[in-house]
Amino acid sequence: MTYGDVMNARVRSEERRAEIVGAALQVIAERGYRGASLAAVAERVGLTQQGLLHYFPTKDALLVAVLQERDRWDAVPDPRWRMELLASLVEYNAMRPAIIQTFSALLGESVTEDHPARGYFTERYAEVRASMAAVLRAEYGDRLPNGLTPERTAPLLVAVMDGLQYQWLLDPGSVDMPEAFRDFLRLLGEPAD
Amino acid sequence: MTYGDVMNARVRSEERRAEIVGAALQVIAERGYRGASLAAVAERVGLTQQGLLHYFPTKDALLVAVLQERDRWDAVPDPRWRMELLASLVEYNAMRPAIIQTFSALLGESVTEDHPARGYFTERYAEVRASMAAVLRAEYGDRLPNGLTPERTAPLLVAVMDGLQYQWLLDPGSVDMPEAFRDFLRLLGEPAD
DNA sequence: TCGACTACCTGTAGAGCGGTAGGTTTCGTT
DNA sequence: AACGAAACCTACCGCTCTACAGGTAGTCGA
Numbered sequence: 001m002t003y004g005d006v007m008n009a010r011v012r013s014e015e016r017r018a019e020i021v022g023a024a025l026q027v028i029a030e031r032g033y034r035g036a037s038l039a040a041v042a043e044r045v046g047l048t049q050q051g052l053l054h055y056f057p058t059k060d061a062l063l064v065a066v067l068q069e070r071d072r073w074d075a076v077p078d079p080r081w082r083m084e085l086l087a088s089l090v091e092y093n094a095m096r097p098a099i100i101q102t103f104s105a106l107l108g109e110s111v112t113e114d115h116p117a118r119g120y121f122t123e124r125y126a127e128v129r130a131s132m133a134a135v136l137r138a139e140y141g142d143r144l145p146n147g148l149t150p151e152r153t154a155p156l157l158v159a160v161m162d163g164l165q166y167q168w169l170l171d172p173g174s175v176d177m178p179e180a181f182r183d184f185l186r187l188l189g190e191p192a193d
Numbered sequence: 194m195t196y197g198d199v200m201n202a203r204v205r206s207e208e209r210r211a212e213i214v215g216a217a218l219q220v221i222a223e224r225g226y227r228g229a230s231l232a233a234v235a236e237r238v239g240l241t242q243q244g245l246l247h248y249f250p251t252k253d254a255l256l257v258a259v260l261q262e263r264d265r266w267d268a269v270p271d272p273r274w275r276m277e278l279l280a281s282l283v284e285y286n287a288m289r290p291a292i293i294q295t296f297s298a299l300l301g302e303s304v305t306e307d308h309p310a311r312g313y314f315t316e317r318y319a320e321v322r323a324s325m326a327a328v329l330r331a332e333y334g335d336r337l338p339n340g341l342t343p344e345r346t347a348p349l350l351v352a353v354m355d356g357l358q359y360q361w362l363l364d365p366g367s368v369d370m371p372e373a374f375r376d377f378l379r380l381l382g383e384p385a386d
Numbered sequence: 387t388c389g390a391c392t393a394c395c396t397g398t399a400g401a402g403c404g405g406t407a408g409g410t411t412t413c414g415t416t
Numbered sequence: 417a418a419c420g421a422a423a424c425c426t427a428c429c430g431c432t433c434t435a436c437a438g439g440t441a442g443t444c445g446a
Contacts, residue, residue: 008414013422030306034227037403049404051424059404101304108301111294111362113223122363129360129367146379155368156377159356166355167322167348169304170315174322175348184349186339187380202392202443209393230433242434244394252434 017055019045021069024062029101033063033109033117060116067120070103076127079134083185086135090161091178097169104165129154139191153188160184210248212238214262217255222294226256226302226310253309260313263296269320272327276378279328283354284371290362297358322347332384346381353377 023044027036038059042052056062077086093100110117136150136157144153160181168177216237220229231252235245249255270279286293303310329343329350337346353374361370 016423032225032227032302032305034225035305038405039403048425050406050426053405054423054425057405105301105305107359108298108304109225111301111359112225112228112298118363125360125363126367146376148376148379152373152376155357155360155373156353156380159354159360159373160349160352161356162359163352163354163356164348166300166304167318167352170311170318174319180345180348180352183339183341183345186341187349206392231435232433240393241395243396243436246435247393247395250435 013055016045017065018069020047020052020055020062021065024066025069025102026098028066028105029098032105033115038062063116066102067117076124077131077135079131079138081135081138083135083139083188083191086157087178087182087185090164090181093165094168094177097172100165101169104162104169107162125158128158132157136188140188143189145187145189157184206248209238210258211262213240213245213248213255214258217259218262218295219291221259221298222291225298226308231255256309259295260310269317270324270328272324272331274328274331276328276332276381276384279350280371280375280378283357283374286358287361287370290365293358294362297355297362300355318351321351325350329381333381336382338380338382350377 020041023041024036026044027041030036031040037049038052039049041062042049045052052062056065106117107121109115110121112118132154133150136144136153140150142149144150164175164177164180167175213234216234217229219237220234223229224233230242231245232242234255235242238245245255249258299310300314302308303314305311325347326343329337329346333343335342337343357368357370357373360368
């Protein structure tokens with residue numbers, strides 16, 4: 001129980017925090033951020049609300065950790081990405097409704113005044129649009145229909161992804177999200193190479 | 194002797210209710226539905242929270258009234274509409290951020306479990322997609338690119354409108370919403386007639 | 387003029403919220 | 417074995433929320 005032990009305190013603490021963030025993702029998906037109580041998150045990991053506050057001193061601190069976690073495994077697209085990879089990403093998302101629901105709920109809340117996630121989303125969307133424009137340029141060059149530029153197309157691409165998610169979350173049977181996204185890609189025409 | 198000369202009680206009551214619904218729209222835009230307190234709405238029309246409950250017995254009843262109000266002046270598109278009219282609608286929306294914010298916030302919240310507006314949005318989106326398909330068929334017939342049908346295009350059209358709204362609400366300067374929407378329409382090619 | 391009704395009000399119940407204070411146990415280090 | 421820190425806990429504060437109960441003043445038709 002001393003040197004041979006696999007986990008030291010630091011690691012165990014990190015794991016606990018990750019557990020809590022995971023629980024927070026779930027609760028936010030179910031009730032939104034405003035509707036998510038610290039007690040509900042704590043209960044899901046077998047803690048009291050005050051025990052949770054030992055790891056994250058305020059509710060906002062927990063939200064920050066949630067948003068950072070998102071950035072970890074859902075990085076902003078890279079220009080080396082191709083459109084086909086984007087389509088796969090949408091397909092992948094369609095298999096993970098809980099996560100999509102978390103961030104769709106957060107995005108919806110974030111447009112209200114003084115929402116703690118507003119700055120995060122504003123910045124992130126600017127980055128994502130820029131990255132998407134780069135991806136589009138890499139894929140189509142300037143061969144987009146009707147003289148559209150990658151920079152003008154990027155907001156549409158992002159909008160389609162988000163908008164489809166809401167329709168799909170409301171009624172998964174009503175929209176084939178991955179197929180609909182591919183339909184949109186077809187509207188952009190044939191890749192340049 | 195106060196208002197009695199011009200208006201009868203029925204009319205006055207209706208006007209008060211409309212006032213309250215208007216205030217509710219504002220407060221929901223600012224704080225979302227869950228974050229909107231009856232007291233905040235009441236204060237905005239010079240009532241106490243309990244006075245407000247005289248007109249709407251529960252918070253949910255007020256939400257229902259808000260959603261009905263929306264249906265009144267934001268009707269589901271009619272097949273006689275043309276795409277140009279849709280573009281004008283987006284332009285019009287761009288001049289009324291508060292309303293857009295109200296319903297974008299509500300849409301975002303509604304994907305969470307047991308949200309009182311969830312049924313409303315689920316139904317409405319089904320209707321809107323069907324109407325949009327009819328509008329698309331009237332405009333393009335079967336001349337949509339890549340063998341797309343109006344039914345498959347409708348979800349994309351709706352997604353673009355919603356998705357652009359979120360980007361625009363987060364940072365109005367970052368996206369020219371009406372122009373972006375017209376860009377999308379251009380992707381659909383030339384109308385049939 | 388009277389009784390019913392509308393349109394509010396005050397008071398309060400009852401629950402939940404985030405957060406603080408301060409304790410106690412557990413545990414690794416020395 | 418002793419110490420200090422980490423990892424929790426109980427207790428509680430102050431606030432906010434929806435909703436109910438019950439009262440009162442004005443209005444209005446019979």
